[in-house]
Amino acid sequence: MRFWKLFARNRSAVMGLVILAAVIALAALASVFFPDDPFRLVGRSMSPPGENGFLLGSDTLGRDVAAGIAHGARVSLLIGLLATTVAVALGVVLGGVAGYFGGWIDDLVMRITEMFQTIPSFLFAILLVAILKPSISSIVIAIAVVSWPAVARLVRGEFTAMRNREFVQACHVVGMGDARIMLREILPNCLSPIIVTASLMVATAILIESGLSFLGLGDPNVISWGFQIGAGRTVLRSAWWVCTFPGIAILLTVLAINLVGEGLNDALNPRLRER
Amino acid sequence: MSLAARRARYVLKRLVQAIPVVLAIVIVNFFLLQLAEGDAVDVLAGEAGSATPEYMAQLREKFGLDQPLPVQLAAYMKNVLMFDLGYSFRHDMPVSELVFDRLVPTLLLMVCTITLAVGFGIVLGLLAASGLNTWRDNLISVFALVSYATPLFWVGLMMIVVFSLRLGWFPTSGMENFAAFHEGWDRVRDIAHHLVMPVITLSLFYLALYTRLMRASMLEQAGMDYVTTARAKGLTERRIVFVHILRNALLPVLTMAGVQVGALIGGSVIVESVFAWPGLGMLAFEALFARDLNLLLGIFLLSALLVVAINLVIDLLYSFLDPRIEVG
Numbered sequence: 001m002r003f004w005k006l007f008a009r010n011r012s013a014v015m016g017l018v019i020l021a022a023v024i025a026l027a028a029l030a031s032v033f034f035p036d037d038p039f040r041l042v043g044r045s046m047s048p049p050g051e052n053g054f055l056l057g058s059d060t061l062g063r064d065v066a067a068g069i070a071h072g073a074r075v076s077l078l079i080g081l082l083a084t085t086v087a088v089a090l091g092v093v094l095g096g097v098a099g100y101f102g103g104w105i106d107d108l109v110m111r112i113t114e115m116f117q118t119i120p121s122f123l124f125a126i127l128l129v130a131i132l133k134p135s136i137s138s139i140v141i142a143i144a145v146v147s148w149p150a151v152a153r154l155v156r157g158e159f160t161a162m163r164n165r166e167f168v169q170a171c172h173v174v175g176m177g178d179a180r181i182m183l184r185e186i187l188p189n190c191l192s193p194i195i196v197t198a199s200l201m202v203a204t205a206i207l208i209e210s211g212l213s214f215l216g217l218g219d220p221n222v223i224s225w226g227f228q229i230g231a232g233r234t235v236l237r238s239a240w241w242v243c244t245f246p247g248i249a250i251l252l253t254v255l256a257i258n259l260v261g262e263g264l265n266d267a268l269n270p271r272l273r274e275r
Numbered sequence: 276m277s278l279a280a281r282r283a284r285y286v287l288k289r290l291v292q293a294i295p296v297v298l299a300i301v302i303v304n305f306f307l308l309q310l311a312e313g314d315a316v317d318v319l320a321g322e323a324g325s326a327t328p329e330y331m332a333q334l335r336e337k338f339g340l341d342q343p344l345p346v347q348l349a350a351y352m353k354n355v356l357m358f359d360l361g362y363s364f365r366h367d368m369p370v371s372e373l374v375f376d377r378l379v380p381t382l383l384l385m386v387c388t389i390t391l392a393v394g395f396g397i398v399l400g401l402l403a404a405s406g407l408n409t410w411r412d413n414l415i416s417v418f419a420l421v422s423y424a425t426p427l428f429w430v431g432l433m434m435i436v437v438f439s440l441r442l443g444w445f446p447t448s449g450m451e452n453f454a455a456f457h458e459g460w461d462r463v464r465d466i467a468h469h470l471v472m473p474v475i476t477l478s479l480f481y482l483a484l485y486t487r488l489m490r491a492s493m494l495e496q497a498g499m500d501y502v503t504t505a506r507a508k509g510l511t512e513r514r515i516v517f518v519h520i521l522r523n524a525l526l527p528v529l530t531m532a533g534v535q536v537g538a539l540i541g542g543s544v545i546v547e548s549v550f551a552w553p554g555l556g557m558l559a560f561e562a563l564f565a566r567d568l569n570l571l572l573g574i575f576l577l578s579a580l581l582v583v584a585i586n587l588v589i590d591l592l593y594s595f596l597d598p599r600i601e602v603g
Contacts (some may be wrong), residue, residue: 049435111299118296119537120575120578120579123575128307131568187442210428215548226428229426236432236531240436243429250425250429257422
């Protein structure tokens with residue numbers, strides 16, 4: 001409960017957590033509130049919000065915008081979490097190996113990381129999805145490929161700083177293997193900055209996903225917020241609500257995750273703890 | 276060694292350091308091309324509508340597509356070095372020509388965006404840091420947080436709804452009004468008028484970034500010993516902030532401006548396709564729709580090289596701005 005106390009000291013982080021919980025609840029209960037397929041045409045097209053039984057209006061084909069937002073929440077959260085998991089795994093392995101062993105491995109990994117950070121990442125993600133054909137898995141791969149370098153750099157820094165510490169030397173003395181030292185001894189000691197970075201990465205991943213699906217690179221089988229906005233932009237003049245509400249959903253979700261991430265940073269970062 | 280000679284050597288060293296990065300980018304590009312389904316001959320055959328397998332094999336031999344991968348890679352690198360980026364079958368033009376045509380509008384958009392974002396970011400960060408924890412600081416922080424979380428394309432669309440469709444202040448799309456046949460200053464004014472909304476949209480995210488960075492940087496510098504010294508000397512607070520702290524706080528913001536150029540290109544794809552701004556990003560959007568992979572890869576390669584070049588320039592500028600950075 002000590003952690004919760006530290007976290008709750010940051011009031012905006014608690015607010016973020018509340019919004020995030022609401023988004024998660026919306027995603028979980030999407031099929032309860034809107035049992036129909038969000039792609040189904042359920043009524044008069046281009047109904048303004050509040051008319052013809054549409055809370056947030058309907059789009060050009062008569063699809064319910066609110067249903068799309070609820071079902072889209074699932075896709076956004078799923079892709080954000082999956083992509084971050086893959087990127088963190090990749091970054092921890094590469095950064096950990098580079099920092100632990102040093103030498104030429106370190107040089108090699110760092111050069112690769114630098115190259116990936118030079119490449120315009122969003123354009124690279126677009127290319128990857130276009131080449132691999134749009135689907136949830138290709139989007140997850142593309143986002144992970146452009147986001148792992150930040151984790152790798154962070155983990156490498158932590159591992160470099162720890163590899164000569166006494167507790168690690170003690171592990172060597174008792175004859176532990178490298179893999180065990182890295183995973184069981186060093187990694188748990190640098191978990192907090194990884195958690196903070198990962199939480200902020202979920203937000204970035206959701207933004208990248210919405211950008212990709214806005215450009216028409218979303219998975220064609222699932223509805224997503226970016227797709228809704230992309231589909232609604234042609235009727236901006238006559239039906240502003242089609243673009244507006246999914247955008248607010250993205251904004252709130254990303255904002256909430258960022259706030260929670262900052263709260264985690266305050267609570268987990270020992271240097272700031274006694275502020 | 277004289278300073279000029281040391282500078283020249285530093286420039287040379289940085290250029291040499293950039294070579295492996297450029298090579299790696301070219302290689303990544305080549306493998307992406309390999310990863311894609313079908314090759315140029317499939318595309319050609321598809322365009323032509325009828326092609327016998329024998330004819331396709333003949334074409335492959337002609338283009339060297341039957342060669343082993345390393346040979347193909349060498350040929351590809353040779354082509355890239357000569358700025359031959361392949362052929363866009365959709366536009367019926369060499370990719371390099373298409374891409375260079377669209378470079379200027381993108382550069383215009385990016386230069387204006389960086390200037391606006393860095394300029395306002397510095398001012399806002401300064402205001403926030405000097406009024407730490409007052410309403411001013413809180414307001415600026417909330418603004419930064421919200422713009423940091425907003426998708427660029429949505430901001431663009433909302434600006435079109437409000438400022439173009441409702442108020443009619445700015446044009447919805449394009450770079451200039453061709454039908455009006457403006458010349459000279461009228462044309463410049465017309466382009467500037469079209470430029471306002473794309474630049475503001477693209478700036479928002481980076482403005483938030485620079486504001487937060489500038490605020491943190493100012494606060495960090497304010498705790499340094501030289502500030503205590505300046506205060507002990509009896510300098511006015513205004514002089515300490517503007518002459519002493521500001522100069523030192525600017526450096527990390529400038530570095531960040533260089534690092535963010537790559538991200539800015541990604542953002543320009545989105546903003547250009549929202550406002551139909553005829554730059555590289557719009558071209559990428561069109562290429563995406565036409566499934567024109569050659570063109571997409573050409574844009575990717577050029578923008579990656581652009582990032583390397585801009586970072587090089589910023590590094591060099593940096594060594595002039597901060598004499599403490601070792602040259603040589």
